[in-house]
Amino acid sequence: MQPQVSVVVAVYNPGENIDGLVDSLLTQTLPADALEVLFVDDGSTDGTAERLQEVVATRPGWSVTTIPNSGWPGRPRNVGLDRATGEYVFFADHDDELLPEALERMHALGRANGSDVVYPKLVRPGRPTPYWSLARETLPVADPLGDVLTSRTVHKLYRRQFLLDCGARFPEGRVRLEDHHFSSQVLPRARVVSVVADYPCYRWIHRGDGSNNSTAAVSAESYWGHYTEVLRVAERVAGPGPLLDRLRLVAMAQAFSRLAPAEYLERPEEKRRAQFRAVGDLVREQFPADLDDRLPVLKRMRVRALRAGDEAGFEAVQRLRARITFGVGLAEVRWDGERLHLVLGVALDDVDGAPFLLARHDGDLVVPDVPGAGVTFPVDERRLLPDDLGTAEVTVRHRAAATEWPVPTTVRLEQHDVGEGVTLRMHVEAELDPATGAFGAPLEDGTWSVLVRVQLLGESLAVPLPTDGASALPGTGRDASGRTAAVARLGSGALALRLPAPAAPPEVRRATWDGDRLSLDLRVADGVDARSLTVGDRDGADHGVVEVVEGRALVPVGDTSVGDILDLHLHEGPPADPGPGRRLRFGDAVVEDRPPYRLYRTESGFFSVKHVASPPAPRSRLRRALSAVTRNDRRDRQERTGG
Structure with a gap:
């Protein structure tokens, strides 16, 4: 097959x-x-x-x-x-x-x-x-x-x-x-x-x-030479047309991630010049001038300076970009039923905290002329595209697992006159539902940082949503799929959502084999009357229910096919009527694999049994020790981060 x-x-x-x-x-x-x-x-x-x-x-x-x-x-x-x-x-x-x-x-x-x-x-x-x-x-x-x-x-x-x-x-x-x-x-x-x-x-x-x-370190000439060759390949394969244009626009926009203004300006003059020459060669060969007007405004200005060999102009725009910051502030956070409602503001700011000011020209917004070594950029090169006016999105990211999910967000763009200039702001609202926040599924246990992804003037930034000491956080949590979701302020001052696991989840302490049955020694919280264990596979098939006596159970693991995965749930009701159950977690279990089955910890920390095609290779003592250290380190990290 x-x-x-x-x-x-x-x-x-x-x-x-x-x-x-x-x-x-x-x-x-x-x-x-x-x-x-x-x-x-x-x-x-x-x-x-x-x-x-x-x-x-x-x-x-x-x-x-x-x-x-x-x-x-x-x-x-x-x-x-x-x-x-x-x-x-x-x-x-x-x-x-x-x-x-x-x-x-x-x-x-x-x-x-x-x-x-x-x-x-x-x-x-x-x-x-x-x-x-x-x-x-x-x-x-x-x-x-x-x-x-x-x-x-x-x-x-x-x-x-x-x-x-x-x-x-x-x-x-x-x-x-x-x-x-x-x-x-x-x-x-x-x-x-x-x-x-x-x-x-x-x-x-x-x-x-x-x-x-x-x-690994690489010279500017070497790196940008390889970058140019990548675009040559795209040119040969795609041929002229919208696809090649789009590939070039994407490549040029991404190229500036290697030209971060603050880092670039701190480099010695010799290294700045080498990079300027190398990127300029790339632009002149692979980025036609008729595509410039499709670039965001600050990248467009830098590309035109690169094409013209105008090093002073390029560095002037780099200094201008280094001045721009995005001010993000929380205005309100409250529970609306089981959903967390967030209101925040985003502002186009200068590094000194004042608004960064744009100018109006013939009904459009333009970046103000850039002072620096007598360089003047024509007004058309400084004109904002509609997408440059900005957008924002709220997301949540698991602090331990690093999984990130979008949060439904609405944005209202605002232009504010400040003296003779204009600045940009955004009014942002988002609603986070812990019970459906993972594309309709519940957010997993742990601590979720609330992030704001901002794009203004074609420049992007993702930042934790800051709070200050005056920000009032909800004092009580809300039920979310049987858990209490609570709003928290992290040590950095950023906003987070904590979803602790229900107290003392059932865990496997030891898993061995008794003939063709899996012998489980369980760790169960005080006060929990564990009486039965159900076994089911990922296709929804029921593989039976067994009795739990004094925290132990013997589970028949037969009638499976290669690739089947079995999950186990602990119940307080008797086998005849087990009632609601909780899935067994792996914990720090000591396990014994037996062909054709492998016992393993899932990504979310649960205990599962997989029917594999053949016996797994024997694990050395070193490998077992490394796995134990990794498992303990992972648990320690999760405890430290709330994950």
């Missing part, structure tokens, strides 16, 4: 960082015989290849291929793609993780729509949510000229035959932006692109130890 998904992993000296990915692949809800995993080791020297050989030894469809070191992910990914046999291919980095239902959900959406590419919802702990515009709505068929062009990483699901028909290949060797290069071959040819936004699929982990390739 052809696998539904092949996961290709380029591997080089990941050490223990690969454990999270391996565990996340083992706990995928996609049936085990529908999953092919291809590790391609790029000549690791830390024993990774040997370690992975143990992992794949008893798992059909899993393999390790070792190649001579090539120095970058391109060649190992090409080798993996050549060996893949699945209907779809997913490229995962060796130190990232997939959430349990990720592959199943992406494959189902792709197959239902005949998708060539399926985008997952990304989460990035410790960093802003990447490509937020693609995390707001699940799209069975996305606009090919829309926001799908903003994401050029390869953490996506691709229809394998589509890639073969395209002849898509990663550049090999030490080539920067190799994922952008690949995407420039693929996205212009994709007929159907789909987006999964209602489930967090891929945890993109930034390592602070310098182990990520993208953190």
Whole structure:
């Protein structure tokens, strides 16, 4: 049978960082015989290849291929793609993780729509949510000229035959932006692109130890030379027309993330000039002047200075941008029934706290002329586009898991005359329902930061919603799906919503096997009369109910098929009439796997049993110890952050 998904992993000296990915692949809800995993080791020297050989030894469809070191992910990914046999291919980095239902959900959406590419919802702990515009709505068929062009990483699901028909290949060797290069071959040819936004699929982990390739130092000439080559590929593949124009506009807008004004202005003069020359070469070759008027105003001004070789003008606009801030303030927060109602204001400010003033010209708003080394920008170059007037959105982000969800938001744009100038403000209202805040599902337990995503003058910022000491917060919480949702002020002063788990959830202390029955030793809160345990699978099938005696239960785990996942719920009623139940959490359980079953902790911390295709590879004492440390560290972090 052809696998539904092949996961290709380029591997080089990941050490223990690969454990999270391996565990996340083992706990995928996609049936085990529908999953092919291809590790391609790029000549690791830390024993990774040997370690992975143990992992794949008893798992059909899993393999390790070792190649001579090539120095970058391109060649190992090409080798993996050549060996893949699945209907779809997913490229995962060796130190990232997939959430349990990720592959199943992406494959189902792709197959239902005949998708060539399926985008997952990304989460990035410790960093802003990447490509937020693609995390707001699940799209069975996305606009090919829309926001799908903003994401050029390869953490996506691709229809394998589509890639073969395209002849898509990663550049090999030490080539920067190799994922952008690949995407420039693929996205212009994709007929159907789909987006999964209602489930967090891929945890993109930034390592602070310098182990990520993208953190390595690179010269301005080299980096922007690779950036230019990516656009050359897009030009060859897309040809002239709206798609190429859109690709160039997206690339130019994103280029300025590498030209952050404050950082740029602090660099030594020699480095500023090198970067200015390199980006100027890119603009002159790959960004036609007839596209300038489609750029937001401040980026448009900088692009025209780059094209003209006007270094003084470019630095003048960089200084102007460094002066601009977005003032965000909470006006009101209150409960309206079970929903949290927020009122806030956003203002276009100067760094000194005064309003940043625009001017009027022929009925339009324009950026005031930019002083600096005698530079004058024509008024047409300083004219605001309609989108430059601004927008804002409220979101919530889980402080431990980093999952972010949109909150229904309304915005009223306002123009205020201040002396002879004009400033921009926004009146923003949002309603957060903890019981439906995750695309109709309840927000999970933990602490949720309230964020405000602002865009003004084409510049974007995502900030925690600040409160001050005078802000009155609701003193009482509200019921949300059986939990008390409470408004809180974090140590930073930012607004948050706390959703504590019900007191003392039932946990598994120990799980072993008694013949073909799973023997469970449970931890139950005082005063809870645990009398029965129900077992069900993800398809809604009931696998029975057993009696609980003194915190122990024997659970028959038969009549399952490869890929089935069983969840367990504890009840206070007798087996004949169990009544409402609570799902068992994994806790700090000591577990014993027994073929063909694997016992594991879900992403949300629950205890589940998966029927796998074959016996899992034996876990070494070191691996068990590392897993225990990771589990304890995760719990400690959650306790510290309220997650």
